[in-house]
Amino acid sequence: MLTLQEYSKELIASGVLLLLLILLRTATTKLVLRYAKTNHTLEHRTNLVVKYMHLFLYVLAIIALILIWGVKPQDIIWAFSSITTVVGVALIAQWSILSNITAGIILFFSFPFKIGDVIKIHDKDFPIIAEIEDIGAFHVFLKTYDGELIIYPNNLMLQKGISILKDHFKDKDFVD
Template sequence: MTFFNDFTKELIESGILLFLVIVLRIIIAKGVRSFANTTHIIEHRTNLVIKYIHLFITILALIILIIIWGFEAQDIVIALTSVATVAGVAMFAQWSILSNITSGIILFFSFPFKIGDVIRIHDKDFPIEAEIEDIGAFHIALKTNDGEMIIYPNNLLFQKGISILKTHYDNKEFVD
């Protein structure tokens, strides 16, 4: 019972933080879904962005929780510096993954094209004209007129010029 008596303040603050994290996650998820509905963004991309935002909120809440429970600032700085150093070395080795994730988030919010659009990627060495089949967190799936599937990294979409040619309708006849 002495634990509850000794740490009442920390337990109350932790409970309030947990409540705020849950409420913030719900509000942000509803906001992103509302944005996605008004801009007609597909559900898969919406869920990815919500997952990234929830991860950020969780990390921030853990840092606040560490501060609430009274760890020394110097110990926190040393631990965060060590983690940042290891993560920095790992991310430097995997910069393209981080770049593709960031590009995927930018594509979600700027939304220059959608699934079904036919695009031309202006690459001097390897020009591509294809229909967008899927847009993921790391890459975009394209299908050429020949039926060839091309997986194109998101970060390269920002390095090359892109033209949106038309929306694909499979040349079907429409009857009233």
């Protein structure tokens, strides 16, 4: 029968890893919240980025635990490549979801426009002039002068030319 003494190094290393994970989670959360506060970013956008950061830390912690408990690195690479292949094939049909999530993260950190800005999207087939109502993980919610609500994908916000119009709707009266 195996005793705790035989696995004492692994148990200690796992405990240290757990403490490190807790410290890194706390530190990254505080950093993202501080960044969001200085840039006046909305809370739900900030929470989304915090969740992504925590997911990344969990994946790293799982890989570290696997290495601590003696799994060979080539076995990890083999399993990771197999999983990546399966996920990659499944996501090829869902590339737009992945690109919208990535675009949402880029929009969060680059902060080219904010809620309340009136923008013009330069699309030759469907030009839009609207005010940004909300910026979500997948979509930007736009409200036109006529009161129409347009839900626009984040990835298109990065692909299309966009102008930020100053005081465009201020001189006009909105009518319900």
